[in-house]
Amino acid sequence: MAKVSMTVNGKAVSGEVEGRTLLSTFLREGLGLTGTHIGCDTSQCGACTVHVDGKQVKSCAMFAAEADGAEVRTIEGMANADGSLSVIQQAFQDHHGLQCGFCTPGMVMAAASLLADNPKPTEAEVRHHLEGNMCRCTGYHNIVKAVLAASGQDAGQIAAE
Amino acid sequence: MPKDGGIGASTKRREDVRFLTGKGRYTDDINIRGQAYAWFIRSDVAHGKINSIDSSAAEAMPGVVKVFTAADFAGVGGIPCGWQVTDRFGKVMQEPKHPVLADGKVRHVGDPIAVVVAETLEQARDAAEAVEIDITELPAVVNMKAALLPDSPKVHEELTSNLCYDWGFVEENKAAVDEAFEKAAHVTTLELVNNRLVANPMEPRVAVGDFESHSGQHTLYTTSQNPHVIRLLMGAFVLGIPEHKLRVVAPDVGGGFGSKIYHYAEEAFVTFAAKALNRPVKWTSSRSEAFLSDAQGRDHVTKIQLALDADNNFTALRTDTYANMGAYLSTFAPSIPTWLHGTLMAGNYRTPLIYVNVKAVFTNTIPVDAYRGAGRPEATFQLERLVDKAARELGVSPIELRRQNFIKPDQFPYQTPVAVVYDTGNYHATLDRVLEISNYAGFEARAAESKARGKLRGFGLAHYIEACGIAPSNLVGQLGARAGLYESASVRVNATGSITVFTGSHSHGQGHETSFAQVVAEMIGIDAGQIDIVHGDTSNTPMGMGTYGSRSLAVGGSAIVKATNKIINKAKKIAAHLLEASEGDIELKDGKFTVAGTDKSVDWVGVTLAAYVPHNYPLESMEPGLEETAFYDPSNFTYPSGGYACEVEVCPETGKVTICAFSAADDFGNIVNPMIVEGQVQGGLAQGIGQALMENCAYDENGQLLSGSFMDYAMPRADDFPMFTVDHSCNTPCTHNPLGVKGCGEAGAIGSPPAVVNAVIDALHRAGRTDIAHIDMPLTPSRVWSAMNA
Numbered sequence: 029m030a031k032v033s034m035t036v037n038g039k040a041v042s043g044e045v046e047g048r049t050l051l052s053t054f055l056r057e058g059l060g061l062t063g064t065h066i067g068c069d070t071s072q073c074g075a076c077t078v079h080v081d082g083k084q085v086k087s088c089a090m091f092a093a094e095a096d097g098a099e100v101r102t103i104e105g106m107a108n109a110d111g112s113l114s115v116i117q118q119a120f121q122d123h124h125g126l127q128c129g130f131c132t133p134g135m136v137m138a139a140a141s142l143l144a145d146n147p148k149p150t151e152a153e154v155r156h157h158l159e160g161n162m163c164r165c166t167g168y169h170n171i172v173k174a175v176l177a178a179s180g181q182d183a184g185q186i187a188a189e
Numbered sequence: 190m191p192k193d194g195g196i197g198a199s200t201k202r203r204e205d206v207r208f209l210t211g212k213g214r215y216t217d218d219i220n221i222r223g224q225a226y227a228w229f230i231r232s233d234v235a236h237g238k239i240n241s242i243d244s245s246a247a248e249a250m251p252g253v254v255k256v257f258t259a260a261d262f263a264g265v266g267g268i269p270c271g272w273q274v275t276d277r278f279g280k281v282m283q284e285p286k287h288p289v290l291a292d293g294k295v296r297h298v299g300d301p302i303a304v305v306v307a308e309t310l311e312q313a314r315d316a317a318e319a320v321e322i323d324i325t326e327l328p329a330v331v332n333m334k335a336a337l338l339p340d341s342p343k344v345h346e347e348l349t350s351n352l353c354y355d356w357g358f359v360e361e362n363k364a365a366v367d368e369a370f371e372k373a374a375h376v377t378t379l380e381l382v383n384n385r386l387v388a389n390p391m392e393p394r395v396a397v398g399d400f401e402s403h404s405g406q407h408t409l410y411t412t413s414q415n416p417h418v419i420r421l422l423m424g425a426f427v428l429g430i431p432e433h434k435l436r437v438v439a440p441d442v443g444g445g446f447g448s449k450i451y452h453y454a455e456e457a458f459v460t461f462a463a464k465a466l467n468r469p470v471k472w473t474s475s476r477s478e479a480f481l482s483d484a485q486g487r488d489h490v491t492k493i494q495l496a497l498d499a500d501n502n503f504t505a506l507r508t509d510t511y512a513n514m515g516a517y518l519s520t521f522a523p524s525i526p527t528w529l530h531g532t533l534m535a536g537n538y539r540t541p542l543i544y545v546n547v548k549a550v551f552t553n554t555i556p557v558d559a560y561r562g563a564g565r566p567e568a569t570f571q572l573e574r575l576v577d578k579a580a581r582e583l584g585v586s587p588i589e590l591r592r593q594n595f596i597k598p599d600q601f602p603y604q605t606p607v608a609v610v611y612d613t614g615n616y617h618a619t620l621d622r623v624l625e626i627s628n629y630a631g632f633e634a635r636a637a638e639s640k641a642r643g644k645l646r647g648f649g650l651a652h653y654i655e656a657c658g659i660a661p662s663n664l665v666g667q668l669g670a671r672a673g674l675y676e677s678a679s680v681r682v683n684a685t686g687s688i689t690v691f692t693g694s695h696s697h698g699q700g701h702e703t704s705f706a707q708v709v710a711e712m713i714g715i716d717a718g719q720i721d722i723v724h725g726d727t728s729n730t731p732m733g734m735g736t737y738g739s740r741s742l743a744v745g746g747s748a749i750v751k752a753t754n755k756i757i758n759k760a761k762k763i764a765a766h767l768l769e770a771s772e773g774d775i776e777l778k779d780g781k782f783t784v785a786g787t788d789k790s791v792d793w794v795g796v797t798l799a800a801y802v803p804h805n806y807p808l809e810s811m812e813p814g815l816e817e818t819a820f821y822d823p824s825n826f827t828y829p830s831g832g833y834a835c836e837v838e839v840c841p842e843t844g845k846v847t848i849c850a851f852s853a854a855d856d857f858g859n860i861v862n863p864m865i866v867e868g869q870v871q872g873g874l875a876q877g878i879g880q881a882l883m884e885n886c887a888y889d890e891n892g893q894l895l896s897g898s899f900m901d902y903a904m905p906r907a908d909d910f911p912m913f914t915v916d917h918s919c920n921t922p923c924t925h926n927p928l929g930v931k932g933c934g935e936a937g938a939i940g941s942p943p944a945v946v947n948a949v950i951d952a953l954h955r956a957g958r959t960d961i962a963h964i965d966m967p968l969t970p971s972r973v974w975s976a977m978n979a
Contacts, residue, residue, distance in 0.1 A: 120209055
């Protein structure tokens with residue numbers, strides 16, 4: 029067991045982990061941040077997507093020890109300071125971009141990362157960026173609309189083209 | 190415009206806030222103090238004799254609490270099957286034993302053999318490596334037709350063969366159907382495979398068992414679509430726990446699509462082990478384990494034939510289907526290829542004579558059961574591919590051949606020759622509508638543009654019928670169901686007028702917390718925010734049958750309407766007393782009770798308060814309080830239908846199929862929340878297109894699962910689809926439930942696969958390849974290229 033320390037959603041945290049403990053496991057079991065979900069064991073589904081030092085990362089593909097000293101952001105840290113939904117979160121609700129909610133935290137984290145790099149993506153760019161995040165409920169239609177809407181574009185107009 | 194929060198409004202989902210902020214509470218988020226962790230050791234061969242299991246080394250390892258094997262389950266029942274099919278000779282199906290842990294033999298890859306329970310998950314997993322299991326591998330049977338040969342290895346020794354049943358429907362029609370084929374002017378024949386699929390809800394299954402020794406109370410937290418059904422099956426048939434000592438909780442559940450209907454061995458295991466060890470026991474499936482242990486879907490091999498007269502009228506239909514059951518009978522498996530498949534073979538057509546034969550077969554593969562659509566996608570795929578092929582053979586338009594043979598709008602209610610009576614529908618309207626929204630008129634121009642880019646463009650149509658809200662219970666009982674198929678609801682009005690609705694339906698993505706509240710808000714005329722929907726816990730909701738088969742609103746919603754009507758009736762009596770008027774004169778509108786023709790009124794809260802503070806109340810004739818329960822047992826199925834159009838481009842060099850556009854015109858009857866309905870269709874389309882183009886659960890000849898992870902099972906991703914065009918403007922309300930609703934959850938997955946394949950075949954035929962009559966799903970680039978280069 030080794031001690032790891034990191035900043036998660038702006039708060040300094042630490043814990044004891046085995047060398048093999050994944051970051052996703054540490055977030056869920058060590059810190060009780062259960063918004064990060066585990067949907068597969070081959071790093072395909074993206075439900076565990078978080079940000080590490082500002083970069084989009086599948087937290088099941090990284091050891092907790094590798095995140096020692098890092099700045100980590102999870103879905104629990106995505107709402108506005110007053111607790112209201114952020115622009116991206118609100119767009120997902122407004123456009124019915126989620127059904128069962130299991131892939132949703134990963135989708136929101138992936139969308140935030142896309143929009144940080146590319147504030148006005150095209151539909152094709154949104155679809156390409158979300159390629160590493162699986163959703164079984166929505167057919168992606170409303171997720172794509174939500175991300176476009178969150179970028180300030182008229183999702184209805186783009187969908188109709 | 191409908192009032193926001195009422196019926197017909199696209200009210201935003203209240204459940205979204207917790208899911209968007211990481212506050213959802215899924216089963217794996219539940220940890221109970223003192224819990225131990227279970228790790229299942231599963232068979233790595235498809236068929237084998239277990240010679241010995243030596244767990245002594247494992248049990249000496251750090252943290253190991255106990256290693257369980259079949260011997261520990263000697264006094265326990267097997268996993269039950271919930272539906273008994275009777276074959277065409279009047280004999281009941283062959284029903285093998287299904288032990289919780291493999292007893293003497295393993296019958297599919299993934300069959301659980303032993304379970305290590307340890308203090309931590311890592312310790313359990315490490316110790317599993319030290320359990321010595323000696324297995325003699327036996328020849329496995331994977332192919333269904335081979336499994337029925339006399340010299341085939343038998344999956345179950347105690348059965349006479351690998352045939353579960355040989356079902357004929359309607360058996361009495363067989364001779365007449367054969368005769369119609371002899372007289373036919375044209376016969377179209379098609380052999381096809383409905384590929385095996387894995388449901389893959391994004392949340393893998395999880396089960397946590399807890400036990401209170403002083404009270405004998407068991408609690409099971411599980412990823413289920415129907416907690417009451419699990420309580421009934423596991424309590425009564427497996428572990429012998431009476432209902433009052435068994436609580437089953439299905440909290441937020443991350444999708445199901447059928448795969449979380451069934452009672453699974455892991456649920457029985459953690460419940461049993463929690464008592465045996467007197468501590469909570471938790472099991473969380475990995476995705477790889479889900480591929481080995483979740484019931485899979487589809488897997489039919491069919492020969493279907495259509496007889497037509499000289500005027501292209503359908504005169505008869507007959508099918509021969511082999512349906513794979515896998516190694517054991519999953520909870521509802523026998524009903525899928527029979528009552529959910531044979532009864533749908535009339536489709537949207539007036540075909541007067543139909544005979545369906547289904548042979549259900551045991552193989553050394555993972556069990557197969559309902560997956561989104563369940564039987565109805567298989568029926569629709571056969572029929573809609575067949576009609577398309579018939580049109581091509583006859584040189585007529587597939588659109589016109591359909592239109593000519595559709596049941597006409599004035600023929601409803603329509604008695605089909607396969608037992609069911611369609612109450613309402615308008616197939617001509619949905620066909621016209623889908624041609625309009627897909628801009629069929631502009632297709633040739635788009636095809637020319639594709640051709641200029643070297644691509645082959647095709648247009649495919651499919652029209653579907655489905656049957657939802659399977660009922661009534663007395664009928665399904667005659668058909669072999671071992672459960673009722675009603676739904677229940679309790680409506681509790683609180684003193685200050687807020688309402689808590691307890692439903693036996695279960696939401697795992699469908700948005701019931703929002704749409705069910707809209708129904709009650711509309712009926713009473715209060716704000717939907719005053720109404721909460723509670724589901725998923727047998728300790729606080731009435732008996733329920735759960736959510737599957739697009740039944741929640743049609744059956745569960747109707748139960749809520751029934752209970753709410755009882756509330757309104759009692760509230761009117763209270764209002765009449767308060768207003769010193771006759772009950773018959775009281776009207777309820779916008780949350781206010783008024784004496785008809787006067788300005789005398791009392792508001793909703795005035796009445797609810799009187800019910801709980803009954804100072805001015807007719808105590809001599811009425812009990813205080815305002816809480817009612819209702820059970821609703823439908824008198825018929827509901828019959829959603831629709832027309833789907835798919836436009837594809839095929840790359841002639843690589844065989845790659847690209848979906849250019851997909852349009853759906855559905856008839857779901859009345860609609861409570863259009864936004865949610867559209868979302869259901871879009872999700873269903875993605876699963877149906879996934880089946881048509883990429884998903885395939887494959888085994889090798891030894892029964893090894895070749896598609897055992899997301900690395901090799903192709904899940905559709907965001908860049909596999911265009912935006913979909915979804916329309917529901919052609920609704921004909923259901924005539925026999927109070928909401929007039931039909932159900933929308935499965936339609937997308939039912940109607941889309943044939944539309945996609947028809948579009949690809951159309952593209953190839955337009956390119957002159959009229960020799961390619963059919964390609965089996967999934968239409969991967971390899972399969973399409975091979976067909977083009979055969």
